[in-house]
Amino acid sequence: MAFESLSDKLQNVFKNLRGKGRLSEEDVKAALKEVKMALLEADVNFKVVKNFVKTVQERAIGADVMNGLNPGQMVIKIVNEELTNLMGSETTEIAYRPGQQITVIMMVGLQGAGKTTTTAKLAGHVKKKGKKPLLVACDVYRPAAITQLQINGEKQGVPVFSMGDKNKPADIAKASIEHAKKNGFNVVILDTAGRLHIDEGMMDELVEIKESVDVAQTLLVVDAMTGQDAVNVAGTFDEKIGIDGVVLTKLDGDTRGGAALSIRAVTGKPILFCGMGEKLDDLEQFYPDRMASRILGMGDVLSLIEKAEASIDEEKAKDLSRKMRKAEFDYNDYLDSMAQMKKMGGIGSVLGMMPGMIPGMNSAQVSQLEGAIDDKKMAHIEAIILSMTPEERANPKLMNPSRKKRLARGAGVDIAEVNRFIKQFDQTKKMMKKMPGMMGGKRGRMKFPF
Template sequence: MAFESLTDKLQNVFKNLRSKGRLTEEDVKSALKEVKMALLEADVNFKVVKQFVKAVEERAIGQDVMNGLNPGQMVIKIVNEEMINLMGSETTEIAMQPGKAITVIMMAGLQGAGKTTATAKIAGKLKLKGKKPLLVACDIYRPAAIEQLQINGKKQEVDVFSMGTDHKPAEIAQNAIAYAEKNGHNVVILDTAGRLHVDEDMMAELQEIKETVTVHQTLLVVDAMTGQDAVNVAKEFDEKVGVDGVILSKMDGDTRGGAALSIKAVTGKPILFVSMGEKLSDLEQFYPDRMASRILGMGDVLSLIDKAQASIDIDEEKSRDMAGRMKKGKFDFEDYLESMKQMRNMGGLSSILGMLPGMGIKTSDLEAAIDETQMKRTEAIVLSMTKEERRNPKILTPQRKHRIAKGAGVDIATVNRFIKQFEQTQKMMKQFGGGKKGRGGMGGMFGGGKFPGMGGRFF
């Protein structure tokens, strides 16, 4: 998970600050020294770290902070604000041409950065906003890139323009715009060729495209897992071709996060999107304030809400019906399967908990707290039931339970334990929904800290 190590280290620093009633100048400097080391280990640019720590220190050692009622909290607030400033303060969107004019977007990046996938992801985002995008295969050196773009275009239900590998990219771009004008497309996205490293041929090709057609936005895709190298690549591309915005790919990987914290400060170019997974829907708008909250372990509820709204594919009436049944304690195994599906669409339980503030769980502890294997096992139990059994668990006789256990590849005790936990959860939901006194809050709702089949205790 991105920023995992950095988040844990910063949370430890903040815990020490909160524990002190009053702060001395030495306390602040000592804490910022640890913040500095954590940022450097996360592969944040050295100059950026130096300027960041200086800015925080100048504000934190002021009289208003040191003599305030809660100086520890004030220092954390300042770190948060300066981190937001570091990443750009405001959210930047792709600048579109006014009216019905066609917007031409050129995608650039090194080979392996995830450029072709990001191209299709952006097309999907723009389509949701009412645009009619056209994907253009300008990578003539890698036939697989053309095929990949066509496959992803089909998945996104977006048209793809290709002339094969026998024409120059600039010529393909020119013909694609003419095609877009005839067919009512208002966004043209050029997927260009990448190289293993920055070279003159690649830059010359990109410059030729820009000289042949009017490119309104040049977006650079960089691999977040390469850390400081991603920042250097962004700087080179901007100097030689000109870049309007950056897309960080592979932010869901084992990355130290330095690129996200350095790119804007080093290049002056905003991060537009971050790619958080392999699915074509796994592209998030980059919000500096939300990212700062994630890094500092304060959660990101707004992004969680966005994910929930985007992932829910059931109609409003069905949603209300499920909520009503939960309040009455009539939440059945069919609802359980639906909730598991929605949870996966939102990136899994680890991803959801990681966005919630105040959970009291370190990022590094999430995997231990949640047994994903156990969740799959209990889902297999439910899938081994008939529809009638899922909707009316009261008919589950010992013979039926033995059949279910065999189908799921578990023993009968596991099935009995899961069903018992589920029944307890139903009762707690009924109490919670009916406003009765009892163990309220999320822990009460989920059976005293354990949602059925999720393994570890996390509430």
């Protein structure tokens, strides 16, 4: 999980602050010393950390904070606000050209950062906004990149303009604009070539493309796992060709998070999106305030709600809520709820956005919980349900020992696993019947089907 180590360290610091009735100046300074070490270990730029701690300290030892009713919470609030400021305060959107003008977006970055996949992800995002995007294959050095873009473009339902690998990228870009004009595309996304490292040839080629077509936005794709290197790459690209924003990839991986916390402060360029997984819909708008809340272990309820609204079938959710209140839900409903959870990114994605995650649990313990409900176990449950007859799925009471043995054989699992799942299912039904308040009472309804 992104920021896991940093998040745990900061939460431990603030746990001590919350426990104190009053704070001395020494308390604040000692806490901020630990915050400083945690940020440096997360690979945040040294100058950024120094300025951040100085600003927080100046605000935190003010009379209105130190003499307040709950100074510990006030300090945490200040850290949250300054973390948000560090990452840009406000959310930055793609600046589309007005009217019928074509918005040209040029995607740049080093090889291995996930640029081609991110380009296809962005096309899907743009399409959801009601635009008509066209993907353009300008990476003529890797034939596989053209094929990859075409495959991903097809999955997103977005056409790909390609002239093979024998033409200059600038000429391909130019021809794609004419194609877009003739066919009614209003957003053109150029997937340019990456290199293993920054070189003059690469920069010259990008400059030539920008001189050939009217690029509205140049977005740099950087790998969040490279830490400070990502910040240096962003600075060089901005100096050489000029960038308008950054897309951070692999923010779901075991990253220390330094790039996300440093890029805006060092380059002055905003982070527009972050890649949170391998799937083509795993691209999230970057919200500085929400990211700050996640880092401080306060969760990200707004993103969770947005994900739910985009993924969940409202009518199915209402129907499932009604069935759960009356303890009428069956294995078909369970299968539906699993499918909706998958659409939201799985249990790990949901837990990571819950405020404070789960009371009394740190991120390492939440990771263990995710492991207990991992994809493999969920796949086994799915296989067990799919091995049932339509009658068995609709009527859980039909289960008996011989049917369970048949399910175990059909799903390729041990009989003990079938028994465990059916027992959990029955217990869940009983629990939901006893907890009408949790399910929204007589008139309410459950928002999420899990």
